[in-house]
Amino acid sequence: RKEVEQDPGPFNVPEGATVAFNCTYSNSASQSFFWYRQDCRKEPKLLMSVYSSGNEDGRFTAQLNRASQYISLLIRDSKLSDSATYLCVLSMDTGRRALTFGSGTRLQVQP
Amino acid sequence: DTGVSQDPRHKITKRGQNVTFRCDPISEHNRLYWYRQTLGQGPEFLTYFQNEAQLEKSRLLSDRFSAERPKGSFSTLEIQRTEQGDSAMYLCASSPKTETYEQYFGPGTRLTVT
Numbered sequence: 434r435k436e437v438e439q440d441p442g443p444f445n446v447p448e449g450a451t452v453a454f455n456c457t458y459s460n461s462a463s464q465s466f467f468w469y470r471q472d473c474r475k476e477p478k479l480l481m482s483v484y485s486s487g488n489e490d491g492r493f494t495a496q497l498n499r500a501s502q503y504i505s506l507l508i509r510d511s512k513l514s515d516s517a518t519y520l521c522v523l524s525m526d527t528g529r530r531a532l533t534f535g536s537g538t539r540l541q542v543q544p
Numbered sequence: 545d546t547g548v549s550q551d552p553r554h555k556i557t558k559r560g561q562n563v564t565f566r567c568d569p570i571s572e573h574n575r576l577y578w579y580r581q582t583l584g585q586g587p588e589f590l591t592y593f594q595n596e597a598q599l600e601k602s603r604l605l606s607d608r609f610s611a612e613r614p615k616g617s618f619s620t621l622e623i624q625r626t627e628q629g630d631s632a633m634y635l636c637a638s639s640p641k642t643e644t645y646e647q648y649f650g651p652g653t654r655l656t657v658t
Binding site: 437441465467475476477478479482520522524530531532533534535536537 | 575577579584585586587588589592600635637639645646647649650651652
C-alpha cells in the first residue's frame with residue numbers, strides 16, 4: 434500500500450467551478466501535511482500547509498482529519514491558471530523532515 | 545536569482561556512462577535533499593544532508609549512486625554505470641535551520657539514459 438494515495442484524475446472543470454481533491458495516508462505517525470502544486474515539467478511549489486483546524490488561503494481551503502487519515506483541498510472559483518498537478522505531501526516529525534509525496538491529482542480548468 | 549539552482553537542466557547519456565549533477569541551495573540553508581521523480585509519480589526521497597553530513601539515504605539509492613556536500617554549500621549527485629531505469633527528473637531542495645518543514649525545490653535535472 435502506498436503511503437499517500439491520491440486520485441490521479443484528471444479533473445476537468447469549467448472556469449468558476451469548485452473542485453475538491455482528497456488524499457489518504459497510511460502512517461498514523463505522520464505529523465505535518467501539505468499541498469504542493471506542480472506545473473507541467475516544473476518543480477513542486479508549496480501551496481499551503483494543512484492543519485487539523487482547517488485553514489484557508491484565498492480561494493483554497495485545506496482540511497485534515499487525523500482520525501480518518503484523510504486530507505482535502507478545496508478550490509473555489511477555479512481559474513485557468515489553477516491547471517496543474519496537486520501533490521498531497523506529508524512529513525514525519527523526525528530530524529530529517531524528508532517529504533513523502535502522493536502521485537498527484539491533475540486538474541485542468543477549461544474556459 | 546536567489547533560489548535553488550541545478551545544473552545541468554537536461555542530460556542525455558548512454559547506458560553504462562557516469563553522470564554527475566550539481567545543486568546550489570539557497571544561501572545559508574543548512575538542510576539539502578535529493579529526490580527523484582518519474583513520469584506520473586510524485587518525487588521520492590533519495591538522501592538528506594544537514595550541513596556537510598549525509599544523515600540519511602533511502603533504499604532507492606543503490607550503490608551506483610553517491611552524493612556529497614563537501615563544504616556544506618553545494619551538493620553533487622553522481623550515478624555510475626547508468627541504466628535505463630535511472631531516467632527520471634532529479635530534484636534538489638533546501639530548507640533553513642528553523643522549525644519550518646517547507647522545502648524549496650530547484651528546477652531539476654532531467655536525465656535520459658539511452
